[in-house]
Amino acid sequence: MLAQSARKGYFHKNLSSICHILETSKPGDVIRVKGWVKSLRDQKENVFVDVSDGSTDRKLQILVPKKSKPGGLATGASIVASGRVTLSPKGQIELSARDISVCGECVVSDGYPFAPRKQYTPEYVRQYLHLRPRTAKFGALLRVRNAATLAVYDHFNREGFINVHTPILTSNDCEGAGEVFKVLPESRSVLRAMLKEGQSDDEVYFDRKSFLTVSGQLHLEAAAHGLSRVYTFGPTFRAENSRSRLHLSEFYMLEAEVAFVDELRAVMECVEKLVKSVTQAVLDKSMEDVERCREKKESSASFSWLDKTFPVMTYREAVGILNDHRDKFREDFSSSKGLGKEHELFLVQHCGGVPTFVIDWPQEMKPFYARANGDGTVAALDLLGPNVGEVAGGSLRENDHVRLGEKLPKNNSHLEWYLELRKFGSVPTGGFGLGFERYLQLILGTSNIKDVIPFPRWPHNCTL
Amino acid sequence: MLAQSARKGYFHKNLSSICHILETSKPGDVIRVKGWVKSLRDQKENVFVDVSDGSTDRKLQILVPKKSKPGGLATGASIVASGRVTLSPKGQIELSARDISVCGECVVSDGYPFAPRKQYTPEYVRQYLHLRPRTAKFGALLRVRNAATLAVYDHFNREGFINVHTPILTSNDCEGAGEVFKVLPESRSVLRAMLKEGQSDDEVYFDRKSFLTVSGQLHLEAAAHGLSRVYTFGPTFRAENSRSRLHLSEFYMLEAEVAFVDELRAVMECVEKLVKSVTQAVLDKSMEDVERCREKKESSASFSWLDKTFPVMTYREAVGILNDHRDKFREDFSSSKGLGKEHELFLVQHCGGVPTFVIDWPQEMKPFYARANGDGTVAALDLLGPNVGEVAGGSLRENDHVRLGEKLPKNNSHLEWYLELRKFGSVPTGGFGLGFERYLQLILGTSNIKDVIPFPRWPHNCTL
Numbered sequence: 020m021l022a023q024s025a026r027k028g029y030f031h032k033n034l035s036s037i038c039h040i041l042e043t044s045k046p047g048d049v050i051r052v053k054g055w056v057k058s059l060r061d062q063k064e065n066v067f068v069d070v071s072d073g074s075t076d077r078k079l080q081i082l083v084p085k086k087s088k089p090g091g092l093a094t095g096a097s098i099v100a101s102g103r104v105t106l107s108p109k110g111q112i113e114l115s116a117r118d119i120s121v122c123g124e125c126v127v128s129d130g131y132p133f134a135p136r137k138q139y140t141p142e143y144v145r146q147y148l149h150l151r152p153r154t155a156k157f158g159a160l161l162r163v164r165n166a167a168t169l170a171v172y173d174h175f176n177r178e179g180f181i182n183v184h185t186p187i188l189t190s191n192d193c194e195g196a197g198e199v200f201k202v203l204p205e206s207r208s209v210l211r212a213m214l215k216e217g218q219s220d221d222e223v224y225f226d227r228k229s230f231l232t233v234s235g236q237l238h239l240e241a242a243a244h245g246l247s248r249v250y251t252f253g254p255t256f257r258a259e260n261s262r263s264r265l266h267l268s269e270f271y272m273l274e275a276e277v278a279f280v281d282e283l284r285a286v287m288e289c290v291e292k293l294v295k296s297v298t299q300a301v302l303d304k305s306m307e308d309v310e311r312c313r314e315k316k317e318s319s320a321s322f323s324w325l326d327k328t329f330p331v332m333t334y335r336e337a338v339g340i341l342n343d344h345r346d347k348f349r350e351d352f353s354s355s356k357g358l359g360k361e362h363e364l365f366l367v368q369h370c371g372g373v374p375t376f377v378i379d380w381p382q383e384m385k386p387f388y389a390r391a392n393g394d395g396t397v398a399a400l401d402l403l404g405p406n407v408g409e410v411a412g413g414s415l416r417e418n419d420h421v422r423l424g425e426k427l428p429k430n431n432s433h434l435e436w437y438l439e440l441r442k443f444g445s446v447p448t449g450g451f452g453l454g455f456e457r458y459l460q461l462i463l464g465t466s467n468i469k470d471v472i473p474f475p476r477w478p479h480n481c482t483l
Numbered sequence: 484m485l486a487q488s489a490r491k492g493y494f495h496k497n498l499s500s501i502c503h504i505l506e507t508s509k510p511g512d513v514i515r516v517k518g519w520v521k522s523l524r525d526q527k528e529n530v531f532v533d534v535s536d537g538s539t540d541r542k543l544q545i546l547v548p549k550k551s552k553p554g555g556l557a558t559g560a561s562i563v564a565s566g567r568v569t570l571s572p573k574g575q576i577e578l579s580a581r582d583i584s585v586c587g588e589c590v591v592s593d594g595y596p597f598a599p600r601k602q603y604t605p606e607y608v609r610q611y612l613h614l615r616p617r618t619a620k621f622g623a624l625l626r627v628r629n630a631a632t633l634a635v636y637d638h639f640n641r642e643g644f645i646n647v648h649t650p651i652l653t654s655n656d657c658e659g660a661g662e663v664f665k666v667l668p669e670s671r672s673v674l675r676a677m678l679k680e681g682q683s684d685d686e687v688y689f690d691r692k693s694f695l696t697v698s699g700q701l702h703l704e705a706a707a708h709g710l711s712r713v714y715t716f717g718p719t720f721r722a723e724n725s726r727s728r729l730h731l732s733e734f735y736m737l738e739a740e741v742a743f744v745d746e747l748r749a750v751m752e753c754v755e756k757l758v759k760s761v762t763q764a765v766l767d768k769s770m771e772d773v774e775r776c777r778e779k780k781e782s783s784a785s786f787s788w789l790d791k792t793f794p795v796m797t798y799r800e801a802v803g804i805l806n807d808h809r810d811k812f813r814e815d816f817s818s819s820k821g822l823g824k825e826h827e828l829f830l831v832q833h834c835g836g837v838p839t840f841v842i843d844w845p846q847e848m849k850p851f852y853a854r855a856n857g858d859g860t861v862a863a864l865d866l867l868g869p870n871v872g873e874v875a876g877g878s879l880r881e882n883d884h885v886r887l888g889e890k891l892p893k894n895n896s897h898l899e900w901y902l903e904l905r906k907f908g909s910v911p912t913g914g915f916g917l918g919f920e921r922y923l924q925l926i927l928g929t930s931n932i933k934d935v936i937p938f939p940r941w942p943h944n945c946t947l
Contacts, residue, residue: 034710036643053743055709055908072742073710074643097910102485122743123882123909131907148901150907152647153709161710165645172636179500180540181629183616186653186938187695187718188733190945192669201669204722205694206662213724213942220498224722225945233652238938238947244538245519245617246625253717254651258668258688260677268688270654279517279563279586340779348657363661378687418587433919436613436947443595443817444519445587446561474650474702478677481689483702 036074044104044112051053052079052114055153056094056125058135061085068119070098073152076307080113087119095125095153095178107251124219126173127273148474148483160471161312163301164459166308170300171252172271174293180248185235187254190433192230198258198423200268227433231256234452237388237437239276240416243333243448244440250275252455260478264467265360265407267456269476273436283398286413286449287376291329291400293453294374294411298325298462301408312463321405322462324373333379336394343389357384363408374404374461387426390415413451420445500538508568508576515565516543516578516775519617520558520589522599525549532583534562537616538848539621540771544577551583558599559589559617578726592903595813605934612938612947623775627765628923630772635716635737635766638757644712644739647701654897656694662722664732668913691897695720698916699738701852701901704880707912708904715741716919722940728931729824729871731920733940740914747862750877750913755793757917758838758875762789762926776927785869786926788837797843798860801830808833821848822865827872838868838925851890853878864915868925877915884909 040050054072066088069078081100083092092098100119107113128132132147132389133154144151151157175182204210204224213223221228242249255272275289302309302322332340340356341362345352348361358366358377367375374382379396382389389397399414417423420441427434459471469475472483504514518536530552533542545564547556556562564583571577580764591598596611597618610613615621634888639646656663668674668688677687685692699715706713719736739753768787789813796804802818805826822830822841831839843860846853853861863878881887884905891898923935933939938947 039643053910054711073645074712077947096906097743097908122911123905123907125908130903131905149705149904150708152706153908161647161706162645164648166644168648169636169640171805176633177854179503181537181626183625183633183937184628184632184718184735186733186940186947188720188940188945189947191947198673199669200666200688202664202666202695204662205656205665205692206722209662209724211723224664224942225940226943227945228669229945241613241843242616242625242937245622247518248538254648256651258670258673260673269650271648277775279561433947437593439613441587442593443587444559444561444589444617446517447586473647473706476650476652477691478688479690481652481691481693483650483653483655483705483897 020443023452032078037070037077037079038074040079040104041075043110046104046106047106049101049320050104051099052081053099053431054091054097056096056098058094066092068092068098070100071155071158076155076162076311080107080111081116081119082113083119085115087116087404088119089101089119091121091124092119095127095131095133097122097125117322141467145469145475147422152473156311157470159308160459160463161473162308163305163312163463164405164471164473166301166305167297167455167459168252168477169296173300174296175250175275178248178292180250181242181246183239183246183249183251185232185238185251185274186252187232188225188229189229189232190225190229191237192228197233199233200256200258202229202231206287208470219456221223227453230281233257234272235274236276236450236452237434239274239450240437240440243276243278243445244444244448247278248275262478265457265460267468267472267475267477268471268481270468271455272452274450274452276448278446278448280449281415281447283378283415283449286415286451287329287378287400290376290400290413290451290453291374294402294458295325297458298322309463312465318375321372321464327371327373329374329376329402330370331376331378334365334377334381334384335379337377340366340369342401355381358408360408364405367405367408372405374410376403377401377403385414387428388414388416390417391422398449402453404457406464407457407460409454410457410461411451411453413449415449417441417448420444420446428449444445501534501536501541501543502539504543504568505539505541507893510568510570512568513565514568514578516545516564518543518561520556520560520562520697521619522558523556530556532721533557533695534561534564535622537622540619540626540775544571545574545580545583546577547580547583548788551580553583554587555585555588556583558860559587559591559597561586561589570653577678578750609939613875616937619686621934622771624923624927625937626772627769627776627927628935628937630769631919631923632716632747634761635757638760639714639765642712642756644714645706645710647703647706647710647713647715648717649696649702649715649738651696652689652693653689653696654689654693654704655701661697663697663775664720666693666695673840682925697721698736700740700914701898703738703740703914704901704904704912707742707914708908708910711742712739725733726942729921729924731932731936731939731941732945734932735919736916737919738914738916740912742910742912745879745914747842747864747879747909747913750915751793751795751842751864753848754864754875754877755839755917755919756926758922759789761922762786765926773927774928780842785836785928791837791895793838793840793866794834795840795842796830798841798845798848799843801841804830804833811929812891822872824872827867828869831867831869831872836869838866838874841865841867849878851892852880852887854881855886866917868921871921871924873918874921874925875915879911879913881905882909884910895931
């Protein structure tokens with residue numbers, strides 16, 4: 020067996036990320052750096068090489084004496100360098116390389132799509148999803164997404180919520196949230212081996228048709244009837260044929276469910292607190308990365324909504340505002356058709372660019388489980404945000420066993436279990452779902468949702 | 484619009500969970516409690532009601548004067564109670580209820596599957612997945628799972644890793660990790676609208692066949708070539724027809740990938756540190772819940788491996804040990820067939836019950852991307868644990884463009900992108916995947932993997 024002592028600490032001895040070096044190194048320190056060349060400038064005696072390892076948006080400048088410049092030292096190449104920390108004339112930490120070697124070359128003429136010192140559009144970069152994490156802007160996006168993800172877990176943990184992994188595979192297809200994907204084994208031999216008489220291929224593996232989840236809410240409700248406060252954060256799916264800048268076939272949703280809640284304002288408070296606390300955490304941790312990602316620089320000041328209470332209006336009030344501004348819309352507004360994207364964005368603008376709740380929706384515009392207010396509306400909310408419109412939706416849930424049974428979609432014996440949550444030890448519950456990519460678009464001003472997720476999937480596109 | 488001030492703080496005023504009350508309340512405090520009745524005992528003048536809200540394994544005892552006992556106060560019912568905190572004769576915090584009301588009754592004869600004061604087997608409870616979170620033991624499991632989940636994010640964040648959401652939908656089906664599920668839209672009209680000439684139904688939506696991921700590794704490698712240290716934590720899928728106590732069709736995997744790593748011991752150090760740090764965090768936060776979950780009480784002391792270095796043996800050494808103990812196995816051991824479950828468990832037992840690395844596997848037993856050692860073996864590892872056997876697997880990755888190209892599965896043009904990671908700015912990388920449910924089985928001594936995931940999916944079973 021390996022000598023144990025030889026193994027310990029190996030990994031950590033080699034940890035020193037560029038982020039760590041820039042924050043903690045002092046002139047004279049001997050360091051070792053690994054990363055990718057972002058740019059180089061030849062000067063009289065030295066080559067100045069900017070290197071990134073993805074740990075921060077900042078680069079470490081490495082001075083390489085011309086005479087020891089290795090072959091293949093070019094933008095995109097990976098390098099290992101060691102030497103002493105020095106200060107640049109401007110007082111920046113830099114590395115005077117004693118050794119530098121190229122691990123892997125990167126030759127643009129071999130087909131590398133990013134030439135040195137060129138700017139590319141997001142659409143161009145998106146063609147190369149496997150190389151996109153190497154670009155400065157998308158690297159920053161991935162760090163922002165990471166910071167927001169961690170902030171979500173931190174926030175819910177502080178608030179006493181328990182994370183529950185709701186399933187991706189489900190036999191429900193009836194929540195009215197849109198088109199679904201069905202799932203079956205690829206292998207003919209698995210299908211043959213498992214087939215029971217009278218089954219279609221779609222039913223063989225699970226003894227029933229199975230789908231990719233459109234929402235973890237119903238499962239979360241089961242957990243909330245026992246754990247009181249629960250949330251889930253994971254991928255959800257829509258098989259829509261949509262190519263909008265705001266839709267994906269696979270996207271992340273953050274859903275929370277709270278028991279013993281019988282006023283919609285409690286759900287609103289949950290949503291508002293989450294959005295503000297995650298945003299503040301991201302700004303505190305990753306301001307440089309946020310600035311790098313933001314497409315619309317002029318909107319930098321727009322985090323002013325962090326200090327404001329989110330306005331609340333009823334659907335009826337929203338209709339009134341929109342009717343007063345009919346001439347402003349490309350598509351006619353009709354209160355029975357609901358809000359289009361331009362109407363959502365107008366309402367946010369009308370409220371000073373602050374994320375805005377629209378509540379008390381007509382029953383027919385919301386799912387069956389939303390609790391009736393008794394006047395034809397239900398206790399449901401949408402949160403509308405700048406740039407994206409709807410970013411979250413939620414409601415109180417119908418917790419009366421008999422009333423819920425009457426509202427249940429017909430012919431859906433698979434939802435017996437959902438009714439039973441109300442039959443035994445029923446409690447008033449409420450909850451919401453927030454689209455994580457929409458949220459990132461909101462804080463970053465990103466036009467296209469495909470640019471805030473590492474590997475976007477949309478109609479005709481599932482590369483990698 | 485709603486008066487804003489009326490909304491603020493509403494939710495938090497009502498927060499006081501039983502966990503919070505038990506930790507912070509003092510006799511004389513006036514409190515309000517919401518939860519489910521776990522048991523009741525009638526005494527002369529009072530009814531003693533044990534109530535849980537899922538925030539902790541502990542219950543709050545509520546004293547209800549017999550004369551104010553509401554109708555329907557029975558096990559499983561949901562209640563709201565308020566009154567003053569008092570101390571029991573044993574010095575425990577309890578609530579002398581001034582008001583108590585039943586929100587939702589729970590009548591066993593209406594079909595509630597859990598009668599008061601009865602113990603049920605995990606198999607029985609598993610038939611009622613929607614009600615399972617209400618049971619004491621499964622509630623504890625969900626809290627342990629939550630604690631482990633948070634500890635995973637904390638650990639990787641501290642170690643400088645960036646979380647990357649790798650996709651569930653993928654066009655790769657060739658990693659050799661097992662049978663896959665394919666995915667297509669359920670709607671005939673979506674299929675008709677999107678159909679291009681010559682396409683099968685399977686190809687219409689994404690212009691190619693698409694599958695549920697068996698691993699996020701290849702995508703993580705793309706991110707590691709830019710961010711250096713990345714991880715993903717989410718569901719993965721196998722369409723196997725397996726009913727073992729260790730397999731699910733949908734399960735969670737934790738995968739990490741590190742750039743600039745060229746020794747397998749670095750990957751081992753990553754795995755060992757992760758397993759120990761997450762386990763320690765779970766024990767620190769949730770010891771009561773862990774004790775409630777553990778099936779084999781006699782194994783309580785077995786966390787002794789936390790203080791030990793995980794042993795390491797080569798596959799060849801493992802073969803030697805197994806050959807020396809041929810008589811102990813139900814199935815004959817053959818070095819060319821690899822380790823069966825009983826062999827894995829034997830090796831762990833042989834190493835004193837401490838999780839054990841087996842490294843340097845024959846090339847043909849590991850995927851194409853594992854880096855060759857030059858002697859017919861590859862730089863790959865399995866981590867074997869008590870109760871479960873294999874809990875993690877990893878390797879150094881082949882980072883030479885030409886050698887990787889030769890090893891790539893034939894007829895897979897969809898992996899061109901994976902090759903390109905090595906063509907441009909290639910770096911040595913290594914990584915691993917850890918089965919999260921297996922890990923939970925390991926620390927909890929749980930026999931069946933279906934009892935450590937909220938909503939298990941396995942052949943013929945996708946209820947809810």
